[in-house]
């Protein structure tokens with residue numbers, strides 16, 4: 001078999017690393033109040049330097065401020081302003097900053113071409129293990145986000161974090177839940193199958209997800225999810241080229257956002273573009289850049305976003 005594999009040329013902006021959750025596998029978070037937040041002028045300098053490069057997507061990825069904190073509103077405002085800035089400089093923002101209220105999502109819809117939130121895993125058993133100190137990872141809360149994104153017609157990315165203490169049966173149940181929500185709203189663009197990969201900051205001591213298992217999971221996910229949902233895998237977390245190709249053969253059609261730094265997994269740098277191309281081409285696959293929104297969702301965009309997306313499609 002052969003065909004096309006896509007990726008999104010992306011750069012990640014981090015409004016803040018501080019997070020009130022303490023997921024056992026996280027290598028991203030710092031304690032609240034430890035570091036100042038990103039400033040708009042720093043972001044503007046960074047983004048201006050990127051304008052000369054072939055980057056389309058700005059991924060806004062953040063640690064979380066508690067919904068009841070007085071700092072929640074300024075935090076959301078910063079995220080909004082960063083999206084607006086990215087748009088003004090010609091980029092397409094995709095925000096993944098944890099669970100939001102319906103109103104918060106509604107606001108961010110006006111400055112994002114798509115948004116995302118990983119379900120991680122729906123099994124409640126993780127609430128007494130890796131998610132014991134992570135109220136944002138309550139399964140019902142995350143499912144609610146997917147339903148709200150559907151109601152608001154936000155093109156959405158979700159996914160599973162594999163190897164955090166769940167069983168294979170749990171994978172199929174989480175995938176079924178995504179398929180069901182999608183059949184109601186038709187808003188899921190892509191599902192990320194993310195192998196948990198240990199780093200040197202996390203509190204949980206466990207080996208990573210075995211990447212050799214990934215092709216089987218992809219093949220079964222491909223049967224559970226409808227064909228219009230793309231399965232995405234992060235190539236930097238599948239280190240062996242043969243397993244990477246096996247994942248693609250099994251039905252993973254997208255490699256996600258690829259940029260200079262994987263902020264979530266800083267210990268796993270991406271291959272160079274040339275190396276990745278060489279691996280894929282050697283097996284007959286073509287690697288093509290894509291936008292963070294699929295064409296079938298363009299009609300869901302507010303007019304000002306529709307215009308920016310059209311100009312990217314015409315490049």
Ligand SMILES: O=c1nc2n(C[C@H](O)[C@H](O)[C@H](O)CO)c3cc(O)ccc3cc-2c(=O)[nH]1
Pocket residue numbers: 008010057059094095096114115116117118157158190192232234255256257258261262263264265291292293
């Ligand atoms: O570089 C990364 N990009 C991540 N992305 C970016 C993603 O690959 C792209 O932003 C989407 O495919 C949209 O183009 C996420 C996006 C989401 O909506 C939800 C989770 C992730 C997780 C990661 C991640 O761990 N590392």
Ligand SMILES: C[C@H]1O[C@@H](n2cnc3c(N)ncnc32)[C@H](O)[C@@H]1O
Pocket residue numbers: 025026027117118120160161194195196197198199264265
């Ligand atoms: C942004 C997304 O990154 C994922 N994430 C968080 N920590 C890790 C890790 N150690 N390995 C792989 N993925 C991780 C979670 O699924 C989160 O939702």
Ligand code: SF4
Pocket residue numbers: 019020021022023026027028029062063064098134136
């Ligand atoms: S994974 Fe996200 S929610 Fe969990 S501690 Fe890290 S930043 Fe916070």
